Amino acid sequence: MAVPAEGTPCWVDAMFTDPEGARTFYGEVLGWTFGESASEFGDYTEAYANGRAVAAVVPPMPGQDTRSAWCLYFASPDAAATAEKIRAAGGEVLMEPMRVGDFGTMVLARDPGGVTFGVWQAGSHEGFGTTGEPGAYCWAEIYTRDPGAADRFFPAVFPYRGRRMVEESMDFKVFDIDDDIVLGRMAMTKEFPPEVPPYINVYFAVADCDAAVAKATELGGTVECGPMDTPFGRFATLTDPQGAAFSVINLQAAKGDLPAWSEES
The missing domain is CATH 3.10.180.10 (2,3-Dihydroxybiphenyl 1,2-Dioxygenase, domain 1)
Structure with missing residues (x-):
């Protein structure tokens, strides 16, 4: 690549x-x-x-x-x-x-x-050898208790343009580079325990979300959310046995209408 x-x-x-x-x-x-x-x-x-x-x-x-x-x-x-x-x-x-x-x-x-x-x-290591395929990185979201700071900071460091999801119940935004959506930003709610620090949640693609969740729990992982269907795919958020959070998503199992977005800001 x-x-x-x-x-x-x-x-x-x-x-x-x-x-x-x-x-x-x-x-x-x-x-x-x-x-x-x-x-x-x-x-x-x-x-x-x-x-x-x-x-x-x-x-x-x-x-x-x-x-x-x-x-x-x-x-x-x-x-x-x-x-x-x-x-x-x-x-x-x-x-x-x-x-x-x-x-x-x-x-x-x-x-x-x-x-x-x-x-x-x-240098010689350019980054991911592949993305979006089973087992590979496909998406990430910033989880933060200070969304305003993130919205100011990341476009000041990288060439991002932001768009906010038109959904009053959720404070969610995406950052674009030209015509490509590259990153999400989610405001952490009171549902997150105070001991959970702000972080970037990384998504890995899988061929079968439910099978991946079953294997993760069998091996000592914990399900934090899901599995659930979304317009982007069927996903679940997990914590591995050593405490690292991540998500798995079947991009081929998308259901529902895509959300509306505000004008770029």
Whole structure:
């Protein structure tokens, strides 16, 4: 695949205290296979769907006590310049631009509402080998308790245009790059316990949502929402045995009318 446009989600990874357990869980639920661990890069291990790179898992660094969570990376032609935009927009750079061999340059950051994300300037590793296919990334949504801050911050850092869903019962917005919808933004309601931090929920495509949910619960995962039918597909939100939230969706099982959107803002 070609290097994605600036601001496009291009990669996901997660830290697990039990990486072998994570490989077993996601291998069973999403059909992933795994490459060799790169010891020179902290035992970083890529996951594959049908032979194409779709994600990675890695153990925490020694002494690091990190809650397991999927981290979404956004493409950038210049990671250092994006880091400066993050600061200028009121965000926090958690890790300064760091070159990762000849693979590329990464940044870790947090928006003003507490949402952690990554930035990736591609080198030899351009990002996802495929998207939208079973086992691969297909969508993501920012879950935040400060939607106004997210709505200001992300279009200031990336070339986004926002559109709000015309549905009074839900504060949901999408960000576009040109004619492509690339990211959602959902306001967290009181239904979310206060101990749940703001985060980006990553969706992986599956051929059968219910079967994926059944396998996940069999292996110790927890169902947080669904399965349910939507105009975008049948989906469910899960938490894996190590506490990382994610969603699975069958894009071929869409039901109902697509929502209306406000004018771009």
